[in-house]
Amino acid sequence: MEYSEISPPGPLKNDVxxxxxxxxxxxxxISELExxxxxxxxxxxxxxxxxxxxxxxxxxxxxxxxxRSFYYGQLKRFLLLKPTGKIDIIAVxxxxxxFRSIFPIPSGEFTELCTSIDLIWNQMGKxxxxxxxxxxxxxxxxxxxxxxxxxNLIRNKRKNPNAMAIVKGIVQTExxxxxxxxxDRFEIEERTLERYFHEFVGLTPKHFMKITRLQHFLxxxxxxxxxxxxxxxxxxxFFDQSHLIREFKNxxxxxxxxxxxxxxxxxxFFIG
Numbered sequence: 687m688e689y690s691e692i693s694p695p696g697p698l699k700n701d702v703x704x705x706x707x708x709x710x711x712x713x714x715x716i717s718e719l720e721x722x723x724x725x726x727x728x729x730x731x732x733x734x735x736x737x738x739x740x741x742x743x744x745x746x747x748x749x750x751x752x753x754r755s756f757y758y759g760q761l762k763r764f765l766l767l768k769p770t771g772k773i774d775i776i777a778v779x780x781x782x783x784x785f786r787s788i789f790p791i792p793s794g795e796f797t798e799l800c801t802s803i804d805l806i807w808n809q810m811g812k813x814x815x816x817x818x819x820x821x822x823x824x825x826x827x828x829x830x831x832x833x834x835x836x837x838n839l840i841r842n843k844r845k846n847p848n849a850m851a852i853v854k855g856i857v858q859t860e861x862x863x864x865x866x867x868x869x870d871r872f873e874i875e876e877r878t879l880e881r882y883f884h885e886f887v888g889l890t891p892k893h894f895m896k897i898t899r900l901q902h903f904l905x906x907x908x909x910x911x912x913x914x915x916x917x918x919x920x921x922x923x924f925f926d927q928s929h930l931i932r933e934f935k936n937x938x939x940x941x942x943x944x945x946x947x948x949x950x951x952x953x954x955f956f957i958g
Contacts, residue, residue: 687773692828697836700850701784703729705828709737710773721746721768725904725938726761726897728782728857730793730888732803733758734818734827737774740767742800755803755815757785759796760888763937776818776827778835782853782894783846783886788839793888848872849882853894861898862923865891899923900937903930907946915942 687710694702712720734755741749743766751770760782786793791806803811814834821827852872856863863871868891869879883891903922907913919930934942 695832695836697839698788698832701781701787701839702835703779703781703784705831706775706777706779707824708773708775708777710769712769712771712773721766723938724761724765724767725900726763727901728760728887728889728894728897729779730760730782730785730796731758731780732756732778732785732831734776734815734831735774736776736819736827738769738771740769742767744798752800753802755811755818757796757801757803757806759793759799759801762798762889762893764939776824776831778831782857783850786886787845787850788835788842790842790844792885794884795888797888846882846886848874849886852879852882853887856891856895856898860902860922861895861900862902863895865895896933897937900934903934903942907942913942913946918942 687708689706689708691704691706693699693704733752735752739754740752742752743749744763746766749766749768780788783793785791785796803815805811807814814830817830818827821830852868852874855871856868865876865879868874869876872879874882879891883889883894887894889897899922903918903924906922907918910918915930916927919925919927922930924930924933931941934945938945
């Protein structure tokens, strides 16, 4: 598989992390490896399939076909994906606050949901999907998506610099501070903080911090030649190794040891 990222233009750089493209083909000789686990990373995504569609599952027992074009809100735990043929995806990865900064819809309405774009933007969503499918090159699709985002950004007047600053502060400290310390630092009431996160992120502050720390752990672990989970737990500010294992399993469904023993075709693209 070939994975690449494209940086957003100036007007979008504060809200869009990147556009990413994934192209490839299912190897049916190793089809048992083609069920891939995607982990929560604190970001939401707007995804377009121009190849064959994927199947998705949150349990592993029942899979359903994804829409061709959809918005996926914040994940609270892992998601299983299974390609069905040719892989050709182009997607927008928003910063945690990015979707709400561009569109006048609270992020909390989409948490853990995969929503077809025609259900969100009606005729405008149908026209966007049609343009993406008709476009002949990756560059044309990127331009179509950027123009769509910029036009909505201009119309949406709902910005909240405080919410952005708080989320950025959590990411910069790798989720290692408590909710109370964040409230004290930004001099904000608990209910106001909860409201900010529901509207702009789609997760509670505590859950977002845990996901941020999980991603920090994954990034640190990926850079190690030898994995010592006791040392990693200490380095990433878990109370101890058992705390690391318990929290990791809640998000990923397996222990860190089990996770790193398996090939991870998709997950490695989305860490850090």
